[in-house]
Amino acid sequence: MxxxxxxxxxxxxxxxxxxxxxxxxxxxxxxxxxPRLAVPPPTRLAVPSPDAAMLPASGATLFAADIAQSLLAQEVPAVQQPARPGDWRLQIAASRQPGGVVPSYSVFGPGNDLRGTVQGAPVTTAAWAAGNAQALAAAASEAGPKLADLLTGIQAAQMQSDPHSLMNxxxxxxxxxxxxxxxxxxxxxxxxxxxxxxxxxxxxxxxxxxxxxxxxxxxxxxxxxxxxxxxxxxxxxxxxxxxxxxxxxxxxxxxxxxxxxxxxxxxxxxxxxxxxxxxxxxxxxxGRAHKPIPPPKAGTPRPGTLPKA
CATH class of the missing domain: 3.30.160 (Double Stranded RNA Binding Domain)
Known part of the structure; x- marks a missing residue:
């Protein structure tokens, strides 16, 4: 030897x-x-078809399905359907801005409490209004990693507040x-x-x-x-x-x-x-490597609502 x-x-x-x-x-x-920290904390995230995203009905259903698939690709247990009791929920909204239509995504907990929001990349107004399948698929693909990071931060915040979690x-x-x-x-x-x-x-x-x-x-x-x-x-x-x-x-x-x-x-x-x-x-x-995302401050307007005057 x-x-x-x-x-x-x-x-x-x-x-x-x-x-x-x-x-x-x-x-x-x-x-x-x-592997990524399993998100969201519960068993699944419901992705209902948006009714306030300025999309035609067929486009809304298609976009919700695209978002769910994009989340699944990020190892997030998402399902395209209305939320049921106990589900976490992803609310999709949209707003017109100078660069086009900007989708936004808000995560709500089982108690219907807003946990966090993230914006997607602008989509041309014409493609969005028409519910263009290719444009919606691209927007969903772009949103998937952002949403996975948001959900990871939400869970990290929960773990940070739990004295028995591995963050503590x-x-x-x-x-x-x-x-x-x-x-x-x-x-x-x-x-x-x-x-x-x-x-x-x-x-x-x-x-x-x-x-x-x-x-x-x-x-x-x-x-x-x-x-x-x-x-x-x-x-x-x-x-x-x-x-x-x-x-x-x-x-x-x-x-x-x-x-x-x-x-x-x-x-x-x-x-x-x-x-x-x-x-x-x-x-x-x-969860130690993930930055916790604090919950929105009290009085923060919910997506799709206007702030009080």
């Missing part, structure tokens, strides 16, 4: 790449594909350990991850009960030829519901049999760098 000093030099290379669509946590994008307490992580590593890798990597991951925002526990996230590590070693091994380490984070929250991958080609016995300082470096990516995945899924 190669000396530990040489192995430690190799470890730096092991941290540089990721496979497929996994994030590159050690190349400036830790946990970058951690450490995340509890159940670490199941590492499997598949040659030599003492399973034990060495697990020990070093248990040391590296905890910080002010995350703690490790040894049972699944009450855990906010579960973390597991899997090592795969493939012998490419007599002189080269391909090592891949994937750290998978799942949420309390069992849904995958994100992955961090480390891989590289190394001299054959380098890690057949002892990992030593290699495990220290690998776990330390991987912990940074895991922390970012948890942050992305805890």
């Amino acid at each position: 190669r000396p530990l000093a040489t192995c430690l030099g190799m470890a730096g290379l092991l941290l540089l790449a990721a496979c497929g669509d996994l994030p590159h946590p050690f190349a400036g994008d830790p946990g970058g594909i951690g 307490r450490p995340a509890k992580v159940y670490f199941t350990g590492v499997t598949g590593a040659p030599g003492d890798g399973d034990l060495s990597l697990a020990r070093q991850m248990a040391v590296s991951l905890p910080d002010g925002g995350n703690v490790i526990q040894n049972t699944a009960r009450g855990a906010d996230f579960t973390l597991r590590g899997v090592v795969t070693v493939k012998h490419l030829d007599a002189r080269t091994d391909h090592v891949e380490i994937v750290w998978t984070v799942t949420g309390a519901t069992g849904a995958e929250a994100g992955k961090v991958a480390q891989l590289n080609d190394i001299p054959a049999h380098t890690l057949d016995a002892y990992w030593g300082d290699v495990a220290v470096v690998v776990a330390r760098e991987a912990a940074g990516g895991v922390r970012q995945v948890i942050t992305n899924n805890s």
Whole structure:
């Protein structure tokens, strides 16, 4: 086996790449594909056909459907239909401005309380008035990311006000350990991850009960030829519901049999760098990275209404 000093030099290379669509946590994008905070907080967002958006009836129905599809593409559980009791609701309105017709979108909570509003890009007056399908589809596509950000901010505000949310307490992580590593890798990597991951925002526990996230590590070693091994380490984070929250991958080609016995300082470096990516995945899924949007001030006119004189 190669000396530990040489192995430690190799470890730096092991941290540089990721496979497929996994994030590159050690190349400036830790946990970058951690899924968006689930929004809105309830199970769905109703998108009724607007009756005050200056659209023909057929255009209003079409635009509501387009908005719902655009939200679904942003992983927002939206449905094009009138709101039912307990639903969150998206109200679509529009106003004539110098650049054309500007759509606006307002989110209401289950109690019919206004939570936030965002404007879309202008659409030509003629295309809007005609309910032009292509123009409406483009407007909906442009609005989707804006609405997803708005909903994320609304949920972040709710979490900020909840003392039990992950914005106000450490995340509890159940670490199941590492499997598949040659030599003492399973034990060495697990020990070093248990040391590296905890910080002010995350703690490790040894049972699944009450855990906010579960973390597991899997090592795969493939012998490419007599002189080269391909090592891949994937750290998978799942949420309390069992849904995958994100992955961090480390891989590289190394001299054959380098890690057949002892990992030593290699495990220290690998776990330390991987912990940074895991922390970012948890942050992305805890709401901590999102800026809360405060509720509108009392007396703010609702969309489609005129302020009192």
